[in-house]
Amino acid sequence: MKIALDAMGGDFAPQAAVDGAVLAAEKLAGKAQIVLIGREEAVRPLLEAYGDAAASLEIIHASQIIEMGEHPAKAYQQKQDSSIAVGYRMLHAGEVEAFCSAGNTGAMLVGAMFSVKPVPGVIRPAIANFVPKLHGGYGIMLDAGANAECKPEMLEQFGELGSLYARYVLGIEDPKVGLMNMGEEEGKGTPLLQSAHQLLKVNPHIQFVGNIEGRDLFNDKADVIVCDGYTGNVILKLAESIYDLLDARNMHDPFFDKFNYESVGGSPILGINDNAIIGHGVSTPLAICNMLIQGYQMAHAGIADQIKDTFKS
Amino acid sequence: MKIALDAMGGDFAPQAAVDGAVLAAEKLAGKAQIVLIGREEAVRPLLEAYGDAAASLEIIHASQIIEMGEHPAKAYQQKQDSSIAVGYRMLHAGEVEAFCSAGNTGAMLVGAMFSVKPVPGVIRPAIANFVPKLHGGYGIMLDAGANAECKPEMLEQFGELGSLYARYVLGIEDPKVGLMNMGEEEGKGTPLLQSAHQLLKVNPHIQFVGNIEGRDLFNDKADVIVCDGYTGNVILKLAESIYDLLDARNMHDPFFDKFNYESVGGSPILGINDNAIIGHGVSTPLAICNMLIQGYQMAHAGIADQIKDTFKS
Structure with a gap:
């Protein structure tokens, strides 16, 4: 199972994102692999500094970043190679089973609504x-x-x-x-x-x-x-x-x-077809780690499928 | 200046009401007199137990009590000799300059709306x-x-x-x-x-x-x-x-x-023609005392008149 993290999201990204991802990788060893989405040239050196401890982590390059102050819908549409847009694309394609970001909350909601989409029958996630x-x-x-x-x-x-x-x-x-x-x-x-x-x-x-x-x-x-x-x-x-x-x-x-x-790390978006979690802008490595663990728990429980089954009838 | 207290209002009335009133009378000595409204046979012995310390307090007899669980509008209408109805009547007549009660909140609002009434121009207090x-x-x-x-x-x-x-x-x-x-x-x-x-x-x-x-x-x-x-x-x-x-x-x-x-004692109703304060049902003597002091401060500042002046124009 793969859990993706927006490596460029949050006030202290990418450092806090990488630190949190390495922490989570250790805790989820044997259960899930962490995928970091963001500018490879920024993320790889931070990951390499961890040496073997970061060996299991994967990087998916995304050349753009949606900044905290940007207009969510406009930025999401215009920055199709942003870490958030790439994350949602992978989530929708089933390449990862959960996507977590401490970045622009509005853009995370836009991606949830227009990329992975609400579960049929759910009025509003x-x-x-x-x-x-x-x-x-x-x-x-x-x-x-x-x-x-x-x-x-x-x-x-x-x-x-x-x-x-x-x-x-x-x-x-x-x-x-x-x-x-x-x-x-x-x-x-x-x-x-x-x-x-x-x-x-x-x-x-x-x-x-x-x-x-x-x-x-x-x-x-x-x-x-x-x-x-x-x-x-x-x-x-x-x-x-x-x-x-x-x-x-x-x-x-x-x-x-x-x-x-920090103790829970993020807020899930419920009522969409896949597992997405929004983290706090000021997320620390501990918060990022707990958000990823929550992403794993949601995917492990198959919560999005449970919701789809319930609203199908 | 006279400040009235519903002696029968609150879970621990009349004892907590009398205790709080005596405390407030001491603090407001020379500035305001406290008037206790309620069943004289229940209130007087409690007051007399204080001896000289309670000498300045006045009792106004009201034979009925609006209980906490009663329907506010119905109870207010039917119990015209309740401590809350008598208190509002005295307030409206200018016999007291503020009325405080830790009793039925709904009945306090009903009295505010139908006895002393909203200030002209105020949509809703x-x-x-x-x-x-x-x-x-x-x-x-x-x-x-x-x-x-x-x-x-x-x-x-x-x-x-x-x-x-x-x-x-x-x-x-x-x-x-x-x-x-x-x-x-x-x-x-x-x-x-x-x-x-x-x-x-x-x-x-x-x-x-x-x-x-x-x-x-x-x-x-x-x-x-x-x-x-x-x-x-x-x-x-x-x-x-x-x-x-x-x-x-x-x-x-x-x-x-x-x-x-307890540190502020009560919540004023703003936008009515006189000074009324609603206390917490569980009011302790300290809360009652602070509610009465707040009633004095409102009356001293002439807040109801300030509101009337502002909304007149």
Whole structure:
């Protein structure tokens, strides 16, 4: 199995990308091979500096780079030999089983939509984010920013997509789905939330536990947290800032340390035909390594196929 | 000046209410008198136990109680001699200059809308919440839950209401207003956020600094944070849970300790003709005391009149 990494993506690329890839190659030895996509002349010397430790890694040359500030759709279209476009082409062709990048988030979404494409039946793919849970492990929250505005049917599907990920990748047998709302009682919230509640309630593929509130994010009430992309993005960035504030005060604890984005490495795009993960722009080698391991876990679980099977019917 | 407290409101009423009122009476001695509204037979013995320390406190008898689980509008209408209805009647009549309650939040909003009423020109009043700031002091976020769904013009007015509170009560001379969004660039977010951005940008009464993100909640970018009531409610409850989680781990720090709701005591309803504050259901004596002090500060600053003057034109 091959897992691809955009070697040019992220603020500290290509050094952090290569360092993270070498770390991941060691951890995934015998299970998966790491493929680095990017400018060979920039990547090869960094890889060679690792000597034998980097022997298993492959480089695929891509002459262009989509920069962080570029317009996603325009850059993706114009830079067909960029590391992101090449990565998606290989993913779509089945040459790699997952593609990870800490580069331009918008371009990663464009590639997901126009290269590997949404699974038939999925209205809109979502970005999923991991939520540390007090009882150990992680839950999953979606959408975390792909869709600012949502329809009730999209929120219903997020519940299904998140449940599949929780079951097949996180290993939670019968994941509980909660709708992020502003009160527990049925009928609370906006018309969108009220309609989504009714759809989630009667969906036979998921275990819906009803509305949850901001205070329930980390507790045992729900493994899958459903919300629109605006709300999910605010929650995600707020939680990340909490970790930074605690870290700056040297306040550490096993639970709060899991707020650190490095510990999961990236956010999968769910509802597309292949496995793609978006990493944080500031990704460190540890974050890159964990993103690649997550890519392996998604491919190993065949999550994209599970989603295709579910939405086929 | 008289500040009224619902002596029957909150999970630990009337004991916590009386304890908090006596604390506040001491701190506000010479500035304001505390009026306790509730069942005299329940309140008087608790007050008498304090002896001379409670000499300045007044009791106004109200025979009924709106319980936490009751339907707000129905209960408010049917229980005209409840502590909440009596409190709003006194507030409206000018017998007290602020009314505070840790009781049924919905009933407090009903009273605000139907007894003291919105200020002419204000589309919908909002619940404001205090946000601890890294550079010291507090910012203000609104709406925190009164209006699940908002129109762009409502968000614009929240920016104005919050600016007035920040200026006249928090003493921030030229408060910065930020719109909670999922990206800093203009044009980000839902159609609601895009429209609100344009209205806030050209409003001459406020200093709009543009979009902010979840990670900016506690930093220096904005003193007034504008969002819809659903988003504000999720943020508020998430922030409260962070404090509880830190406290449970005995992780304390002057900044994070300000996340504790007790330190501000309550959330003012802004955009109504008089000063009303809603406290947390679990309010402790310290929270009650701080809510009463906030009621005094609002009345002292004449914030309701400032809002009326601004929206008159």
